[in-house]
Amino acid sequence: MSDNPVLYQVQGGVATITLNRPEVLNALNDALMNALGAAVSKAANDEAIRAVMITASGRGFSAGADLSAVPAKSDKPRDSGGTLRERYNPMISTIRAMPKPVITVVNGVAAGAGMSIALSGDIVLAGASASFLQAFAKIGLVPDAGSTYFLPRYVGEVRARALAMLADRIDAATALSYGMVWKVFPDDQLQAEATKLATHMANMPTRSYAAIKQALNGSLDRTLADQLELEANLQTELGRTEDFREGVSAFLQKRAPNFKGR
Numbered sequence: 001m002s003d004n005p006v007l008y009q010v011q012g013g014v015a016t017i018t019l020n021r022p023e024v025l026n027a028l029n030d031a032l033m034n035a036l037g038a039a040v041s042k043a044a045n046d047e048a049i050r051a052v053m054i055t056a057s058g059r060g061f062s063a064g065a066d067l068s069a070v071p072a073k074s075d076k077p078r079d080s081g082g083t084l085r086e087r088y089n090p091m092i093s094t095i096r097a098m099p100k101p102v103i104t105v106v107n108g109v110a111a112g113a114g115m116s117i118a119l120s121g122d123i124v125l126a127g128a129s130a131s132f133l134q135a136f137a138k139i140g141l142v143p144d145a146g147s148t149y150f151l152p153r154y155v156g157e158v159r160a161r162a163l164a165m166l167a168d169r170i171d172a173a174t175a176l177s178y179g180m181v182w183k184v185f186p187d188d189q190l191q192a193e194a195t196k197l198a199t200h201m202a203n204m205p206t207r208s209y210a211a212i213k214q215a216l217n218g219s220l221d222r223t224l225a226d227q228l229e230l231e232a233n234l235q236t237e238l239g240r241t242e243d244f245r246e247g248v249s250a251f252l253q254k255r256a257p258n259f260k261g262r
């Protein structure tokens with residue numbers, strides 16, 4: 001048994017959050033979810049952190065909610081919605097809203113709410129042997145933790161409905177072809193490639209990334225007029241940043257920029 005259900009490491013402005021219950025494919029129990037929520041909030045609130053990676057130990061990313069914690073028979077059934085409101089929803093909202101990029105690094109199977117966490121990243125990377133499974137309907141539940149929001153936006157209604165209802169396990173190549181993941185790497189190169197990307201992103205103009213997230217989060221729900229206005233407001237803010245001045249100076253001086261995230 002792993003003592004620490006979530007590991008948190010910092011290097012070069014990148015926080016790496018690792019789900020760490022490999023013996024049960026990182027199934028999400030209360031201890032893991034509490035630690036994950038705390039780790040995500042810590043990375044979100046630390047200004048020195050300019051990119052975040054969420055990955056996992058062992059051969060899986062996450063098998064979703066820990067089913068061994070669900071009593072088979074109980075007079076007082078567990079309030080799953082309450083668990084979502086208390087633990088999952090704030091964490092997914094923080095991942096989407098934090099003013100820095102989050103890269104989810106899917107090293108193996110991502111099932112149920114584990115798949116939702118995988119899809120919540122700004123950039124989703126997968127290893128060649130990763131797989132994705134909307135396991136919910138198989139046990140009589142509805143997709144949660146954002147899956148019904150992310151899936152239709154990424155893969156379209158036809159595939160979202162079939163994936164949710166049929167609960168077929170799809171491989172990384174299929175997920176890539178559906179537009180659910182940005183890139184697939186050979187398994188033994190995934191972590192190195194993810195770290196390279198996160199380090200690169202941690203050295204980019206972080207406020208630009210924050211604004212991109214703000215502009216794209218929910219953009220499909222806004223009108224063109226609202227979106228144009230939001231872009232203009234964000235551009236006013238960014239036009240006043242140190243990193244914008246540095247980006248333009250570096251371009252004109254034909255040198256590499258040195259962005260500070262300010």
Ligand code: LHQ
Nearest residue numbers: 024025027063064065066067068080083109111112113135
């Ligand atoms: C597990 C689990 C698991 C415990 C594998 N729990 N031990 C619901 C309620 C409340 C609030 C929050 O949200 C949710 C939403 C959800 O996430 S519902 C969906 C829950 N997840 C599932 O239904 C997936 C269940 N797991 C599977 O279908 C398979 O294990 C997958 C397809 C993920 C992987 O299959 P395999 O690669 O064949 O591995 P395995 O089945 O042999 O699992 C390895 C071990 O992990 C095994 O333990 P053992 O002691 O036999 O080695 C499993 O019992 C354990 N494990 N998933 N969710």
